[in-house]
Amino acid sequence: MRTNELKITNSLETVKTGINNDANSSKLQTYKRINPTLAVHEVYHPRSNIMIPDYKRSALTKLRTSSHSLNIERGRWARVDADMRFCRCKKNKIENEEHVILECELTRDLRRKYEVVGYTSLNEFFAIHPLEDVVNYTYEVMKVFV
Ligand SMILES: [Zn+2]
Numbered sequence: 712m713r714t715n716e717l718k719i720t721n722s723l724e725t726v727k728t729g730i731n732n733d734a735n736s737s738k739l740q741t742y743k744r745i746n747p748t749l750a751v752h753e754v755y756h757p758r759s760n761i762m763i764p765d766y767k768r769s770a771l772t773k774l775r776t777s778s779h780s781l782n783i784e785r786g787r788w789a790r791v792d793a794d795m796r797f798c799r800c801k802k803n804k805i806e807n808e809e810h811v812i813l814e815c816e817l818t819r820d821l822r823r824k825y826e827v828v829g830y831t832s833l834n835e836f837f838a839i840h841p842l843e844d845v846v847n848y849t850y851e852v853m854k855v856f857v
Contacts, residue, residue, distance in 0.1 A: 737793070738777045741808065745775050745833045753842050763846050770850040774808055781856050782806035809833055811852055818852050
């Protein structure tokens with residue numbers, strides 16, 4: 712293993728340890744729900760043979776790292792209780808990552824377009840659904856919630 716690869720591997724292990732040890736951060740808990748094994752997603756893998764534009768990869772990264780404008784985050788900035796950060800679909804659901812990707816009425820047509828059906832968790836969706844559709848679907852969903 713080359714020195715740079717070793718440094719990156721050690722840095723990733725440090726980050727993983729930090730994430731696993733910080734049980735109080737709700738952002739980290741969200742990230743662990745999305746990526747419980749803390750694995751590097753295929754979209755970031757340099758051997759991926761699918762050409763993914765950076766702006767679409769960025770949308771996926773923002774969703775996975777809670778760097779987005781969903782009400783679960785906006786409410787954090789405005790100090791709204793987490794159980795009051797409702798979705799713009801007006802269905803009395805919390806506007807979080809799982810809701811907008813897996814069940815929101817505002818993204819129903821997109822789910823139909825990209826055949827996003829039957830998933831019970833974001834982790835399952837990100838792990839199983841075809842990569843190109845994960846990226847395109849997530850990109851389009853995030854445009855709904857700007
Ligand atoms: Zn909704």
